[in-house]
Amino acid sequence: MRRAVLGWLASVAFVGSTLATAETPTLWGIPIGEYAQRRAQLRKLLEPDQIAILASESSPPTRLKFRQDSNFMYLTGLEAINGVLVILPKDSPLEESEVLFLPRQSRLSRLFEGPLPEPNAQTRRESGIEDIRERSELREFLAQALKVHPRALLNRPARTLLTDTLREANPEVQLSSVDRLMARLRVIKSPAEIALMRKAIEATIAGHRALAQRLKPGVYEYELEGAAQDAFRRHGSEREGYPMIIASGPNACILHYHANKRRVNAGELVLVDIGAEYSYYTADITRTYPASGKFTPRQRELYRAVLDALKYAESEAKPGITLAQLHQKVVAFFRNHPLRARDENGELKTLDHFFVHGLSHMLGMDVHDLDPNLPLAPGMVFTIEPGLYVPAEGIGIRIEDNYLVTEKGVENLSRALPREPEAIERMVGAGKSQR
Ligand SMILES: [Mn+2]
Secondary structure, three states, X not given: OHHHHHHHHHHOOOOOOOOOOOOOOEEOOEEHHHXXXXXXXXXXXOOOOEEEEEEOOOOOOOOOOOOOOHHHXXXXXOOOOOOEEEEOOOOOOOOOOEEEEEOOOOHHHHHHHOOOOOOOHHHHHHHOOOOXXXXXXXXXXXXXXXXXXXXXXXXXXXXXXXHHHHHHHOOOOEEEEOHHHHHHHHOEOOHHHHHHHHHHHHHHHHHHHHHHXXXXXXXXXXXXXXXXXXXXXXXXXXXXXXXXXXXXXXXXXXXXXXXXXXXXXXXXXXXXXXOEEEOOEEOOEEEEEEOOOOOOHHHHHHHHHHHHHHHHHHHHOOOOOOXXXXXXXXXXXXXXXXXXXXXXXXXXXXXXXXXXXXXOOEOOOOOOOOOXXXXXXXXXXXXXXXXXXXXXXXXXXXXEEEEEEOOOOEEEOOOOOOOOHHHHHHHHHHHHHOO
């Protein structure tokens, strides 16, 4: 695994060691030198007439915890507010390669928000970004830069906040998204990123275990949510990577259910799709539990079909295959499976009829991480999550693990969490015997 990742580092010409040591200064668990390498990589991907402009989030929301824009965070490691990072292509006639514009903080802002990164020596030292200027200089800088680089690639906050400014600075400017380039950078994880993802996965597994212990008929879905959240926090997770799905009985057939307010009945299945975020990286792990601690024969045979599909996909996943190809293999697996179920019209159908979503997605700073749609390659992290949803029977089953692509295949990063039906029953049963 280590060899695979270092191989990737060599292939994109990252120089020097990016492995953190005690002396390596880090931001959010990532060596600051790695942020500089990321910005250098983006710079290399820009065409001569392009410029990348990435804004930070603008203001702290009152109802939600602040979370920096993932692309801005990936390139700076700074939870700045109203900042703008400008990256120029190599061989730009302008002298600069990268400039970060940050606002001065007012006395009141410091009282309300606490200290934020400002254009000063401290931010230069902490971030390793040398050229940090006053936010008030941005407009004039862009007016000059857009003359030479009229194609601007923007992140989401920049599209919202800076579109008017850019058009004023240069009416000829062509605006598009920087996501396609960012996907190429973000899809391959460095050793430091993989270490953070392992932490997120560890916290998520603890959440599943705590939740399974609390599961019994009569419990409310939101109580289970609380149990998982408590375990996340005890493992250092700042927040969830996405709203928890804790879906009992018929709710398991609503794919984006996260109201989590129903009372769990005896004999039902509870589909639990949760992911802790750790230092801006998220896990995404699903298990399906029998509320009473025992699968019915019907639940068990469908569960077994989903688990077999997962194991099959796992064995087929290796460098060179695309996620779309992997998905098609699992569709065929379900189509050829001997089991049948009735659809909403009472007709018997093969199992592929009940597998209605994508098998996989990339995973990283975002739960559905930016995806350049390239074949799997060492250093990529992705999910495999087959599921079967049979509303006529009130049964929804999904099993999802998180995988790191290695030289020869994949490593299941979430393998510490049981998934065999007998082990799942023991996880739920363990809670009962303690009460
Ligand atoms: Mn997922």
